[in-house]
Amino acid sequence: MRQVERWRSGERSRSGITVHRDDGHGIITLSGEFDLASRQPFADAVGRLLGDDPVACVSIRADRLDFIDSSGLITLLAAQNSLRAVGIELRLGPVTASVRRVIDMAGVAEDLLPDRHP
Numbered sequence: 001m002r003q004v005e006r007w008r009s010g011e012r013s014r015s016g017i018t019v020h021r022d023d024g025h026g027i028i029t030l031s032g033e034f035d036l037a038s039r040q041p042f043a044d045a046v047g048r049l050l051g052d053d054p055v056a057c058v059s060i061r062a063d064r065l066d067f068i069d070s071s072g073l074i075t076l077l078a079a080q081n082s083l084r085a086v087g088i089e090l091r092l093g094p095v096t097a098s099v100r101r102v103i104d105m106a107g108v109a110e111d112l113l114p115d116r117h118p
Contacts, residue, residue, distance in 0.1 A: 014066075019045045026055035031064035034072035046079055050088070058083060062095040068102050076112060 015038045016031040026049035028042070049055045060076065062068070080090040092112045095103070103109050 015041075016064075017041050017045050019048055021049060021055060024056045026058040027061060028058065029061040029064060031066075033067040034062070034065055034075070035067070035069045036071040038072060039075050042075055042079070046083070050086075054086075055088065057089045057091065059091045059093075062092060062099050065096055065099050068099050070106065073103065073106055073108060073112075077108065080112070 014032040015034055016029075017038070018029040018031070020027040020029075028045050028049075030038075030042075034042075046058065049058055058079075076090075076092065083090045093115075095113070100109075100113075103112055
């Protein structure tokens, strides 16, 4: 059964988070900006996928992101660590070229994009 939830992280925010749940797989699509203001809405989105019927894998689509900062990267890394601790895989991708540049500059490509790391 497929469920879809959509919401903006704030009335004046330039970020959006869409959550899909499909046969044990969660997909979170990020759009606009992913920064400190996105932290709690993102945590809420991950929490929705771990509720009474937790997913086995969470995919984060970042191909609609215009901007990500260090707070956004820290949020993704924290989510990855939290999910891994309960046996759930987090996959990031696809990502925009600008998001990939920030990930590469921060030196976390091996952590966040292991399948795409050179």
